[in-house]
Amino acid sequence: MVIRPIGSPRGIALIFLALVLAPSALLVGLGWRLFQEDRANALQLLHERRRQTADLVVSRLEQGLTATGGSLGDAAAIRRVTEYGDAVVLAVEGDRHEVVAGQPAFLPVPAPGREVPAAAFASADRLWHHGLKEQARERHRDLVEARDNAVRAGALLRLSWGAPSHQQLQLFDWLGAIENVSIEGVPAGLFAAIEKCRVLEKLGRTTELRTIARVVRDDLLAGRWSISRRVYEANLRDVRGWAGTDHTSTAPPGGELLAAAIDAWWQSPDRQIRSARKYLGGGNGVTLIWAGDGARRSLLAALPSFAEREWLAPARSLATARKAVVNLGGADVGAVALLEERRPAGETGLPWTVTVVDADAVGELARLEGTRSLWLAGLAALVVLIGAGAYLVTRANGRELAVARLQSDFVAAVSHEFRTPLTSMRQLTEVLVDERVATEDRRRAYYRALARQTDRLHRLVESLLDLGRLEAGRSPYRLEPLDACALVRNVSEEFERDTTGLGVRIDLDINGDAWRVDADRDALTNALWNLLDNAVKYSPDCRTVQVSVDRDADRLLIRVRDQGIGIPANEQRAIFDKFVRGARARADGFKGTGIGLSMVRYIARAHGGDVRVQSAPGAGSTFTLALPLITTPN
Ligand code: ADP
Numbered sequence: 303m304v305i306r307p308i309g310s311p312r313g314i315a316l317i318f319l320a321l322v323l324a325p326s327a328l329l330v331g332l333g334w335r336l337f338q339e340d341r342a343n344a345l346q347l348l349h350e351r352r353r354q355t356a357d358l359v360v361s362r363l364e365q366g367l368t369a370t371g372g373s374l375g376d377a378a379a380i381r382r383v384t385e386y387g388d389a390v391v392l393a394v395e396g397d398r399h400e401v402v403a404g405q406p407a408f409l410p411v412p413a414p415g416r417e418v419p420a421a422a423f424a425s426a427d428r429l430w431h432h433g434l435k436e437q438a439r440e441r442h443r444d445l446v447e448a449r450d451n452a453v454r455a456g457a458l459l460r461l462s463w464g465a466p467s468h469q470q471l472q473l474f475d476w477l478g479a480i481e482n483v484s485i486e487g488v489p490a491g492l493f494a495a496i497e498k499c500r501v502l503e504k505l506g507r508t509t510e511l512r513t514i515a516r517v518v519r520d521d522l523l524a525g526r527w528s529i530s531r532r533v534y535e536a537n538l539r540d541v542r543g544w545a546g547t548d549h550t551s552t553a554p555p556g557g558e559l560l561a562a563a564i565d566a567w568w569q570s571p572d573r574q575i576r577s578a579r580k581y582l583g584g585g586n587g588v589t590l591i592w593a594g595d596g597a598r599r600s601l602l603a604a605l606p607s608f609a610e611r612e613w614l615a616p617a618r619s620l621a622t623a624r625k626a627v628v629n630l631g632g633a634d635v636g637a638v639a640l641l642e643e644r645r646p647a648g649e650t651g652l653p654w655t656v657t658v659v660d661a662d663a664v665g666e667l668a669r670l671e672g673t674r675s676l677w678l679a680g681l682a683a684l685v686v687l688i689g690a691g692a693y694l695v696t697r698a699n700g701r702e703l704a705v706a707r708l709q710s711d712f713v714a715a716v717s718h719e720f721r722t723p724l725t726s727m728r729q730l731t732e733v734l735v736d737e738r739v740a741t742e743d744r745r746r747a748y749y750r751a752l753a754r755q756t757d758r759l760h761r762l763v764e765s766l767l768d769l770g771r772l773e774a775g776r777s778p779y780r781l782e783p784l785d786a787c788a789l790v791r792n793v794s795e796e797f798e799r800d801t802t803g804l805g806v807r808i809d810l811d812i813n814g815d816a817w818r819v820d821a822d823r824d825a826l827t828n829a830l831w832n833l834l835d836n837a838v839k840y841s842p843d844c845r846t847v848q849v850s851v852d853r854d855a856d857r858l859l860i861r862v863r864d865q866g867i868g869i870p871a872n873e874q875r876a877i878f879d880k881f882v883r884g885a886r887a888r889a890d891g892f893k894g895t896g897i898g899l900s901m902v903r904y905i906a907r908a909h910g911g912d913v914r915v916q917s918a919p920g921a922g923s924t925f926t927l928a929l930p931l932i933t934t935p936n
Contacts, residue, residue, distance in 0.1 A: 318699070319692055326688040330681050337677040341670055348660060352643040355624045356658040359617045360650050366613035367579060367652065371593050374600035377402070383612060388605040390560045394573075395598050402600070405525030406561035408534035410568035414484035414527065418456035422448075426460070435464070455483045455490045467501050474498040488537075489527045492518070496537060499544055515544035525557045531565055556605040563588035563603045581653035583631065589653050625661045630654035641666060708881040708896075715895040719762055722893075723755040730755070754800060765828065765901055769880065772904045779822035779908055783932060786819045786858050787812045790851050793830045804845065806838050811850040819858050819929045821909055826929075829905040829913075832898040833862040833925050839892055841866030841922070857911065858931050863924040869917040878903045878913070886919075902927070 373379035380391050380403045390404030399411055426441035438460075445457035458477040462470045478494030485493045495518045502511040519541040521527070522534060529537075563582055567573060567590055572580065577593035589609050592601040604612070614630060621628045631654060645656040660666055730752045739745040794808045819826075837847040844865035852859045867886055869877065876882050880900035887894060899913075902925075906913045910930045917923035 318696060322688060322692045326685065330685060333677065333681050333684075337674065341674065344670055344673075348641060348666060349643075351624065352626060352641070352658050352660060355621055355626045356643040356645055356656065358624070359621055359626075359628050359658060360645055360652065360656055362617040362620055363613055363652055363656065364650070366616060367591065370602065370612060371577075371579075371591050374591075374593065374602060383608075386607070386611070388556050388608040390564065390603045392564060392601040392603070393598065394592075394594070394601055399568075399601075401528075404560065404603075405557055406564055406603075407523055407525045407557040408529050408531045408561045408565070410530075410565050412487075412528040412530050412533075414487055414489045414529055414533075415482040416452045417484055417486075418452050418459070419450075422450075422453045423456055423460065430460075430463075451480050452483045455480045455485065459485060462497070467505055470501050471498060474501070487530070488533055489529065492522075492527050492529070492533075492537060496540060499541065503544065511544050512546055515541045516548060516550070519545050523557050525561065531561070534561075556607075559588055559605060560603045563590060564601065567592075567601065567603075579651075579653040581630075581647065591653070621658060622661070627659045627661050629657045629659070631657065711883075712881045712895055712897070715893075716762075716766070718893060719895055720759070723758045723762075727752060727755045727759075757800075761828065761831070764824075765897060768825070768828075769897060769901060769904070772908070779825050779905075781820045781822055781909070783818050784821045784823060784826070786817045786821075786860070786929070787814065787851050789821075789823065789826060790830065790849060790860055793827050794834070794849050797831060797834045801838065804838070807846045808834070809846060809848045811848065813850070813852055817851070817853055817858050818932050819909070820932050821929065822905075825905045825908070829902045829927060830860065830862070832902050833927065836898060836925075837862050837864035837866065837923070839894070840864065840887070853931060856931055857928045860927040860929075861924055862927075863922065865922040868919040868921050869915065869923055870919050874915050874917065877915070 370383065373383070374391060383389065384391060384403040387404065390406045391402040393400045393402050397411065399409070401409070422445065423442075426438045426445070429435075429441065430438035442457045442460045445453055446461065448454050448457065455477055458473050458480075462473040462477075465473065474494040474497050478491050478498070480490045483490040488496075495514065499511055499515055499518070502508075502514065519538065522538050522541065566582070567580075572578065572590075575592075576599070578591075580590045582588045582590065587606040587609075589604045589606075590601065591604075592599055594600055609630065614628065618628050641660045643658045645652075645658075647653060647655050650656065730748050733739060734745070734748055734752075739748060791810060791812065794810055798806060798808050834847060834849070838845065841847070841864040846865065848861070848863040850859075850861045850863075852861070867890075869884060873884050877884060878899050881896040882900075883894060883896040886892075902913050906927055906929065911928045914926045914928070915923055916926075
């Protein structure tokens with residue numbers, strides 16, 4: 303704002319701001335630190351809780367594993383824990399083993415049954431090779447009646463050679479029913495079933511073929527036969543081809559996984575370790591425990607469902623009570639996450655890496671974040687409040703100082719205004735009293751000058767009194783219908799007379815007559831006088847003032863226009879406030895008190911009208927006094 307009636311109270315404001323802002327910055331800093339500590343404490347607490355939970359979980363898992371390991375020698379206990387078909391227990395002695403519980407799909411060292419004794423068929427086979435097939439068959443038929451299962455199996459097999467298909471099917475059914483016999487390492491049952499499938503395939507009896515193949519496939523998966531991995535895989539491949547795709551398989555899914563895990567253990571150097579635990583990650587998730595005394599050892603291979611039921615479930619319920627979640631995994635379970643406690647297998651002696659995570663980890667973090675947002679909002683509100691408070695106080699302070707400065711300026715200006723006419727009056731009076739005036743004409747001129755100065759003083763005093771009365775809310779005016787055009791004409795003429803010798807000219811432009819307003823004559827004269835006075839005062843280079851009287855629908859418009867210094871846009875509102883003077887008026891030493899225009903506005907408003915200005919620096923100013931008309935002219 304250009305209008306700066308007083309110097310800025312910037313110094314005081316700065317000191318005040320420093321005094322207010324420094325402690326508030328400190329407060330905010332302390333608040334922030336407190337929050338950080340609070341957050342760290344909360345995280346520490348969570349961490350402690352997780353650590354304790356992890357300790358408890360680990361010891362519970364250890365208990366479970368120890369109990370299972372200890373029960374491996376107890377047949378009843380083994381049956382109980384393996385009844386769900388998701389574990390296998392193997393008794394191992396040197397290079398031999400025996401399945402104690404469960405059904406692995408294949409075995410490292412299988413016992414498929416007794417082989418067919420070649421000696422029993424030596425003579426018959428010789429006949430066969432010499433082309434005496436009928437005689438050989440005769441022998442074979444005899445041997446079918448043999449007591450020895452293995453011999454019977456050999457005879458049935460030989461009878462199938464070159465027999466018609468329907469006979470072959472019958473023979474393989476009989477062969478399949480023989481137990482504990484193997485033909486070249488393949489149990490007779492499996493051998494016969496596969497051979498039967500081949501015949502059915504040859505005959506194109508696909509529906510039957512598929513049914514049988516599916517049964518054989520499921521038996522293989524369920525570990526029905528004690529076979530090697532090689533036999534298992536080769537036969538499974540064949541039957542899978544015949545069985546086609548179906549989703550009706552009833553085989554338990556784990557037999558193959560457990561068999562593979564046992565096979566891998568058998569091949570590895572781990573077998574030499576007396577007792578240990580191991581978790582085979584990488585997709586199958588089988589846990590192995592083995593222990594024993596001396597040469598005899600027991601190996602337990604368990605699927606994840608077994609681990610879950612026997613070991614993890616008790617540990618999990620313990621963790622749940624402490625608002626945590628437990629996971630078992632291999633060594634490579636990824637990066638440690640926030641709010642997670644991890645116990646690697648190497649540290650605990652357990653087969654798995656145990657991970658304990660806060661059950662509501664996301665919630666805990668969100669809560670911490672929420673607290674942080676609250677802290678931030680609180681601190682922000684504090685800063686805003688302090689800032690706003692500081693601003694308001696500074697502003698109020700600035701205003702008060704500005705008013706004080708305005709008033710002191712005003713007193714100085716008023717004193718000056720008084721002094722000028724008083725000085726003239728004193729000089730004139732002295733001359734008159736001393737009778738130093740030469741001629742009568744001159745004396746009269748002196749008296750007139752004395753009267754003018756008295757008028758000026760009178761107007762000044764009246765203005766001040768009016769201002770006081772108006773401010774106190776008392777209208778000092780007596781309104782009466784007046785001929786506005788006549789009044790403007792009279793005041794203009796009087797003003798011209800008053801300024802005789804200053805070269806002032808007033809161009810009057812009155813477009814009507816008998817326009818009447820309800821007004822106080824003295825007040826309206828005073829307002830117009832002030833406008834004329836300003837027009838002359840602020841036009842140092844052009845002493846011609848244009849005064850026009852006009853009207854619009856219901857208002858009388860008195861315009862006073864000059865060619866003076868003009869008023870910048872940003873001052874045009876404030877100049878109507880009391881004691882306010884324009885920047886240029888002050889800078890260029892134009893005399894004044896800053897109450898003229900405020901008086902004009904008081905008077906205009908007291909008459910139900912208003913005053914406006916149109917102006918630009920260097921382009922002169924036009925003040926328009928608008929008053930309500932009371933009669934419509936003809
Ligand atoms: P002052 O005693 O300073 O003239 P006023 O209230 O009459 O007090 O006017 C307030 C201010 O408005 C003046 O100081 C001046 O800056 C500006 N002003 C008023 N009339 C004119 C004008 N005719 N031309 C230029 N500026 C004016």
